[in-house]
Amino acid sequence: MTTTRTRIAVTAVAALVLGGVAVGYTALSAAPSSTVSSGPVTGPKLQVLSNGALSTVSRTDPAGPREVTEQRCDRAYAAGGTISCLRPAGALKAGELAVLDSSLNVVRTVPLTGFPNRTRVSASGRMVGWTLFVDGHSYAANGFSTSTGILDVKTGTLVRNLEEFSVDGGAGADRNFWGVTFTSDDNRFYATMSTGGHRYLVEGDFARRTVKPLADNVECPSLSPDGTRIAYKAAVNGDPQQGWRISVMDLATRTITPLAETRSVDDQPAWLDGNTVAYGMQRADGVNDVWSVPTDGTGTPAVLVPEANSPAPL
Template sequence: MTTETTPDTELPDRTGPSDLTDRPVTAARLVVLVVVVLTLLGGALGYVLHARQHGARHRAVAADAGFTLDPPGLYYRDAASGRIARAAGSDGAPATVGGPSCERFYASGDRALCLRALPGTPGTPARTQAVVYDRQFHQLQALTLPGVPNRARVSPSGQVLSWTAFAVGDSYAVSGFSTRTSVLDLRTGYLIKSIEDIPLTLDGARYHAADVNYWGVTFAADDNRFYATVSTGGRTHLVEGDLRSWSARALKENVECPSLSPDGTRIAFKKRVSADPADPWRLYVLDLADLSEHPVAENRNLDDQAAWLDGRTLGYALPAKDGRTTDLWSVPADGTGAPRLLAAGASSPTALTAR
């Protein structure tokens, strides 16, 4: 186990095709933000506070020598160590912990994305380190950004990455919480610091509002099309975005944390089914052809961005019985079967195939 020493850089002060500018604090923005945080993010606030207190519990370490992402299989974050682990294999190989320390993790193609909560002190803004690795866990790039780690995704090719952090003290909510989602294109090095200002079409018309907020990006195979959640006016919507044309359009209401299937035809998502803040969401699957949806055979509250383990199976994290960690579960995507425990004390599932 070795301590990482490669220096990282502060998040560059630049955005995508639409420049990010500070917005004045107004009573309307503040009220809307508070409503959105309480009604849409639910348990996320508790996660933010927990991460601020415990995010530095694990020392930042690099991968052990010889631990890579080359063997196909299931990888995840091990709660006990805070490091990336490889699940037990069907050939009898045991589960192995040996990857770098991360709070959120995802990998696809030839790249992996690791989000770490950086150590902080009371009264100082939260910070996250976003680290890009190749499949041998050689560090390629590291960025420091404001906020607490929340979501991480890599496009199927490994060339486009996205992360969402809970940002503290945005210009329109000095004492509040909001999400900030970034996109990094490794082919060009171009960083979209926040996708908040992407032109949005809602209900067939160009939409402008002070409270527009994005999170949970998932990419299509063409490295251009993406899906994400947008919240505005107290509602959430699934949006389809286009990076080249820098545009997004809302497809369906009440869709959060989307995850695109390997064949690009379905979206796994969490749907708000209750106003109870302790039990608001269930896991659903959406057919993009006709926007029909169905629940899966998981009836517990889910606050996660599910991952497709293959074309038929979803992986996701649920709170463990100890109340301090999460366990990793799977369920068929077609609504049949029953949930199955994959790994105790685990989160951030990623299924990798042979190259």
């Protein structure tokens, strides 16, 4: 989809965007020294990014001590002993996907071009998905372009862009994909497809290289641990420029439950368990915090991990 003219424009935009990210990382300080543990965090853990550094906190005391590593990522996620890390690898738009094991050893790298935005790992750790902005850097704007890929860590099979997949029922040439989330069979997945002015929840089949639209106004889906529900961001009044409301959809009945978080959230929610999701929110000063909220529409949003983003239960 990208022409030579677009590539030139994208490079200029990326320079500005990545410059802003550098400033953001400076503002997003790592956990204060008083909260950094002198040894490993024990018990159930939550992985987060602290000032871009892979870190872990205790699930029972997420605001307490954290273990900060030297591995740096723009976006990260972990599951099944596999860590996905989107990180810079050179000047301007050059970057890479680094697949790490639970000991932080690099298993595979994939060169990428674009601004890192989303990443997910299947529950088994076998499948890794990611999304980058190729043109633009906001889902609220018009005319942006994304690149979303999937890697089968076990076989090495790599799909660099879901635009290679066929769409059941067809789709326009303007289609973009983002926000992959995997089912337990390591073949099917859900994602967002934008085409013709609509943003659809699609179900994909990795082996068949196909996707099929399921529902309108669903972005950045995240499949529940039991595979029955999708947490996602829904554009207010169907207009992304009005912001997004985190919601949960029952896949069988298509019943939608808006969650108690009424602020606009531009993130892919992460299920902490069957009853709670976590997400990143940026403060006015540019610092991010990880928040959580119940998935049944009750309760009150609360800060889960201060000065952090990219939450993933381990």
